[in-house]
Amino acid sequence: MAAGRLIVPPAVEPSHEGVDPNVSPNSSQANSSREGEPVLRVRNVSKRFGAVTALDGVSIDFHIGETVGVVGDNGAGKSTLLKVMTGVHRPDGGSLEVEGKEVTFDAPGVARANGIEAVYQDLALVDDMNVAENMFLGREIRAGGIGRTLGIVNRKAMRRQAADAIANLRVPIPHIDETLVRRMSGGQRQGVAIARSIMWGRKVLLLDEPTAALGVKQQDEVERMIQELRGKSLAMMIIAHNMPLVFRLTDRIIVLRHGRVVAALATAETSPEEVVTYITGAKTPVSAAS
Ligand SMILES: Nc1ncnc2c1ncn2[C@@H]1O[C@H](COP(=O)(O)OP(=O)(O)O)[C@@H](O)[C@H]1O
Numbered sequence: 451m452a453a454g455r456l457i458v459p460p461a462v463e464p465s466h467e468g469v470d471p472n473v474s475p476n477s478s479q480a481n482s483s484r485e486g487e488p489v490l491r492v493r494n495v496s497k498r499f500g501a502v503t504a505l506d507g508v509s510i511d512f513h514i515g516e517t518v519g520v521v522g523d524n525g526a527g528k529s530t531l532l533k534v535m536t537g538v539h540r541p542d543g544g545s546l547e548v549e550g551k552e553v554t555f556d557a558p559g560v561a562r563a564n565g566i567e568a569v570y571q572d573l574a575l576v577d578d579m580n581v582a583e584n585m586f587l588g589r590e591i592r593a594g595g596i597g598r599t600l601g602i603v604n605r606k607a608m609r610r611q612a613a614d615a616i617a618n619l620r621v622p623i624p625h626i627d628e629t630l631v632r633r634m635s636g637g638q639r640q641g642v643a644i645a646r647s648i649m650w651g652r653k654v655l656l657l658d659e660p661t662a663a664l665g666v667k668q669q670d671e672v673e674r675m676i677q678e679l680r681g682k683s684l685a686m687m688i689i690a691h692n693m694p695l696v697f698r699l700t701d702r703i704i705v706l707r708h709g710r711v712v713a714a715l716a717t718a719e720t721s722p723e724e725v726v727t728y729i730t731g732a733k734t735p736v737s738a739a740s
């Protein structure tokens with residue numbers, strides 16, 4: 451793969467047009483009135499683990515410039531959805547489309563090659579490496595000439611690009627060369643993981659509970675980073691429990707319950723109270739329609 455490009459995408463206005471909060475769940479019609487082709491489309495995806503149905507006919511469209519919140523109780527299938535979207539899990543049914551073309555994420559790196567990056571719940575940083583080493587893990591910049599043949603990596607270029615990405619996001623890490631990840635705060639680690647995704651992710655950025663393990667100040671810091679990415683030419687999905695955060699950061703909210711989409715709502719047209727009624731099952735798609 452080519453060296454990481456630092457992306458400073460042009461700002462676009464997130465569009466609220468065409469959002470129908472009363473769409474029927476589990477339907478590929480859910481977002482079909484939206485303008486433009488989705489950058490990523492999850493269609494009728496199912497995933498089972500033995501007897502457990504983690505995802506059951508989930509359809510969601512993702513558009514550039516838009517941030518989608520995915521909420522639901524523990525075990526609702528949120529992390530599984532994200533992992534299907536990155537090829538960690540193969541779906542048992544349904545399909546994924548990138549820019550209108552069906553894709554199969556059947557090898558590590560296929561989703562990445564399609565511009566899709568994720569920050570997983572467990573972050574997947576290596577404690578005993580510094581920031582630049584973590585950000586280029588598995589995709590190091592090779593040296594030129596004879597050095598390439600010898601498998602030598604270009605540390606200077608990697609350090610420079612990592613420093614740029616960290617600075618662009620204003621992640622508060624004073625010495626990116628000297629500080630090992632193990633010595634960083636939770637907020638700094640999240641910052642490194644997000645900066646790494648931004649550095650490589652060209653189209654779609656998926657975040658699983660980006661602020662869950664953080665103190666209040668660090669939550670604010672990470673929220674500010676995400677806020678800066680909104681409206682840029684990226685589609686984002688944010689899995690989160692914190693309802694005020696979901697309302698501050700998203701354009702649409704998808705509620706998963708027992709592996710199904712039970713609500714697809716425009717953030718501006720719903721309320722935390724209504725979303726919670728879907729999460730708990732107090733309100734169901736049927737009762738919502740009646
Ligand atoms: N690798 C796995 N093996 C077996 N069961 C799993 C696996 N990953 C998730 N599950 C199960 O699938 C369901 C959905 O899990 P998950 O997607 O992690 O939910 P959430 O992220 O919404 O809390 C749960 O019942 C969980 O126990």
Ligand SMILES: [Mg+2]
Binds near residue numbers: 528529571
């Ligand atoms: Mg999860």
